[in-house]
Amino acid sequence: MSDIIKSAREIALEKIEKLGGASEDEKLRWKYVPEGEKIAARYLREDSNLATELSKFEEKARKYVIAGAQDILIRNINLPRNDAAKKANKKAMEGLKTLKTDKVAAENLFSRIRRVFEHYVTQGEQQRKQAYESLKIDFAAKIQQAMRQQLGIDTAMKIDVERQPQFQEEWRRLQAQLDLQYIKLLDEYKKELAELP
Numbered sequence: 001m002s003d004i005i006k007s008a009r010e011i012a013l014e015k016i017e018k019l020g021g022a023s024e025d026e027k028l029r030w031k032y033v034p035e036g037e038k039i040a041a042r043y044l045r046e047d048s049n050l051a052t053e054l055s056k057f058e059e060k061a062r063k064y065v066i067a068g069a070q071d072i073l074i075r076n077i078n079l080p081r082n083d084a085a086k087k088a089n090k091k092a093m094e095g096l097k098t099l100k101t102d103k104v105a106a107e108n109l110f111s112r113i114r115r116v117f118e119h120y121v122t123q124g125e126q127q128r129k130q131a132y133e134s135l136k137i138d139f140a141a142k143i144q145q146a147m148r149q150q151l152g153i154d155t156a157m158k159i160d161v162e163r164q165p166q167f168q169e170e171w172r173r174l175q176a177q178l179d180l181q182y183i184k185l186l187d188e189y190k191k192e193l194a195e196l197p
Helices: 008-019 024-046 050-055 059-075 083-099 103-121 123-151 165-195
Strands: none
Touching: 024 050, 024 059, 024 083, 050 059, 050 083, 059 083, 059 165, 083 103, 103 123, 103 165, 123 165
């Protein structure tokens, strides 16, 4: 039975062999990019030393290891929604600084990313609070109006709109909309970062 089940990698390798085989470059990429991804994941989790880990690979493999590690580190830069995200961002940027050869350009990008983070935490937080309060007031008014229409009377009943599933859903949608402007800018910077040597 185990002879019948093949991994996606095995199937891909068989297809390539039928097409004439993979180039040396492609084989190195397939072998070492996942190694770089593992190194970056370990670095983010356990605080291993990236430079030491990279030095274990020979020169022709190192660029693929770096590519894999870089991809994971860049993916771990996200909006600073909580302290864990802030720590992960800092660690990912420190790791990328180790990997990049153009350290000045990388630091310039990191400065722009930090400004986005700062704006998100200060003005963005203020925007989210205002939007939340506005949504709460609007939602309460809609519920009062619906009750007036259904019951035919004006009720002074206090309703906790924040516990209403529709309110929570609407708030998540609004929050995602507010975060989108930051995410788009952050994605642009992450793309630039990926292209840096």
